[in-house]
Amino acid sequence: MNPWLRLEGVVAGYGRPVVGPVSLELGPGEVLGLAGPNGAGKSTLIAAILGEAPVFAGHVERAHGLTVAHLPQRPIRPLELPLTGQEWLRCMGVSADGMPGHLAGILQRRMDRLSGGEFQLLSLWAALAGAGQLVLLDEPTNNLDPAHVHLAAEAIMARREARATLLVSHDQDFLQRVCSRILTLGAMRGGGHGCGRQQSGTTHPPS
Amino acid sequence: MFWPMDDFLWPFLAGLPLALALPLLGTLLRLRDEWLATLGLAHLAAAAALAGMGLGLAAVWGAPVGAMLGALGKTLARQRNNSVYAVMILGGWSLMLLIAANSALGHALAQALVDGQLYFAGDREAFLAATVALLCLWALPWLTPRLIRARLLPSFERANHLPAWRWHLGFDLLVALTVAVATATLGLMATFALVFVPAWLAFRHAPSWRRAWRFSTGVGIAAYGLAFALALGLDQPFGPVLVLLLVSALILDGFVRRGPRDAGV
Numbered sequence A: 001m002n003p004w005l006r007l008e009g010v011v012a013g014y015g016r017p018v019v020g021p022v023s024l025e026l027g028p029g030e031v032l033g034l035a036g037p038n039g040a041g042k043s044t045l046i047a048a049i050l051g052e053a054p055v056f057a058g059h060v061e062r063a064h065g066l067t068v069a070h071l072p073q074r075p076i077r078p079l080e081l082p083l084t085g086q087e088w089l090r091c092m093g094v095s096a097d098g099m100p101g102h103l104a105g106i107l108q109r110r111m112d113r114l115s116g117g118e119f120q121l122l123s124l125w126a127a128l129a130g131a132g133q134l135v136l137l138d139e140p141t142n143n144l145d146p147a148h149v150h151l152a153a154e155a156i157m158a159r160r161e162a163r164a165t166l167l168v169s170h171d172q173d174f175l176q177r178v179c180s181r182i183l184t185l186g187a188m189r190g191g192g193h194g195c196g197r198q199q200s201g202t203t204h205p206p207s
Numbered sequence B: 001m002f003w004p005m006d007d008f009l010w011p012f013l014a015g016l017p018l019a020l021a022l023p024l025l026g027t028l029l030r031l032r033d034e035w036l037a038t039l040g041l042a043h044l045a046a047a048a049a050l051a052g053m054g055l056g057l058a059a060v061w062g063a064p065v066g067a068m069l070g071a072l073g074k075t076l077a078r079q080r081n082n083s084v085y086a087v088m089i090l091g092g093w094s095l096m097l098l099i100a101a102n103s104a105l106g107h108a109l110a111q112a113l114v115d116g117q118l119y120f121a122g123d124r125e126a127f128l129a130a131t132v133a134l135l136c137l138w139a140l141p142w143l144t145p146r147l148i149r150a151r152l153l154p155s156f157e158r159a160n161h162l163p164a165w166r167w168h169l170g171f172d173l174l175v176a177l178t179v180a181v182a183t184a185t186l187g188l189m190a191t192f193a194l195v196f197v198p199a200w201l202a203f204r205h206a207p208s209w210r211r212a213w214r215f216s217t218g219v220g221i222a223a224y225g226l227a228f229a230l231a232l233g234l235d236q237p238f239g240p241v242l243v244l245l246l247v248s249a250l251i252l253d254g255f256v257r258r259g260p261r262d263a264g265v
Helices: A042-050 A085-091 A116-128 A146-158 A172-178 B005-031 B037-054 B059-076 B082-101 B106-115 B123-152 B155-159 B165-186 B188-205 B209-234 B238-258
Strands: A005-014 A016-026 A031-035 A055-062 A068-071 A134-138 A164-168 A181-185 A201-204
Touching: A005 A042, A016 A042, A016 A055, A016 A181, A031 A042, A031 A172, A042 A055, A042 A068, A042 A134, A042 A164, A042 B155, A068 A116, A068 B155, A085 A116, A085 B123, A116 A134, A116 A146, A146 A172, B005 B037, B005 B123, B005 B165, B005 B188, B005 B209, B037 B059, B037 B082, B037 B165, B037 B188, B059 B082, B059 B123, B059 B165, B123 B155, B123 B165, B165 B188, B165 B238, B188 B209, B188 B238, B209 B238
Parallel strands: A031 A164, A031 A181, A068 A134, A134 A164
Antiparallel strands: A005 A016, A005 A055, A181 A201
16 A cells, blocks of 8 residues: 655754654554654654655655644644634534543633643644544643543544554653554754764664 | 714714624734734825825725735735734834825824724715625635634644635735725724724633624624714714723723732733
């Protein structure tokens, strides 16, 4: 089966290279975890796939017509916003069908009055339950307590079949639990200047 | 009736659709952190209206030209922030006063645009106001979910190769047109107040976006009706009365919410 996403020798960053070269392939039904220390360029790699970070070398290939869903590392939430969770999902074209009961119970509340964990879980649902075939999740367990981490893992697992999921996380246990493969980005060498820097990317199944 | 209805029916009808449309636009401008847009576009509209009047055009025909040029310039410059609108305010203000000083129109006419000249509005202004209000009611249900998504998840448009310029430019032009007609009808500051204050109150209190629209239009129409009656009854200029009413509502709301000690708006 042809992959939905292919990265070949991608070097990306903002102004200067931050990550790469990285090569990977991702197909439907797969959940690929991106691991690595702070500054390894995990979020930058997601931004390069989204078209938001310049690619200095290599290339990003997406299957024709592939739709994309994205959960940012820090989803935007204005301080005052009279928008309910239900209205937000409607804006995103996302259904609440199959939503965990706890989450369904907060849909009528304003998004600016949700707790950090509730807002994160709602944002994760908006990414998972929409029309996006390629799902890019950047630190989906941010602000989540263990019970909510459990809910997040179940939601990702339940919806992985029709999707290709790329997931960034520092939470090794979470990655081990939900990912079919894990790509570990190495720490940068060369003291912060992009030219000639090399970075390793190795994939392995969860242990 | 305590006012001569025949003389003031058209002015009242000219302002009413704008009192409905401007608060609706205000909620989206507040969402986008672009509420200063109104003041910037209104200054450009006033300058263009004044220039048009020098050429024999009515204010409602000249004003949209300046506002639309401002909206197009902002889009072409790919700027979407309050700094751009501050530049528009400064540029529009200087142009307006320079046109006034160097034409037969005089400073008094420029001041009339700032203060508002609602009582001089007629069927032409009422028709234009109703048209832009209907345009808002037609376009906003389609634009709003896209603009909300663009504000809260900006990566979505780029990642999915969506033609986002359509709704961003469409909204900018809708705001420019409505603000221009409102500036030529209600006056510059009254227009700004109707965009800014009802939306702010709605963001504080409404439990949902749908209710925020109802709340903001309710505040806008109530303030407009009350200001119209008070200004006529007390023989005061309309614009300042409306702005004072809306600012008073904002301050009163601050008192109710936080008590007199912390009642900053």
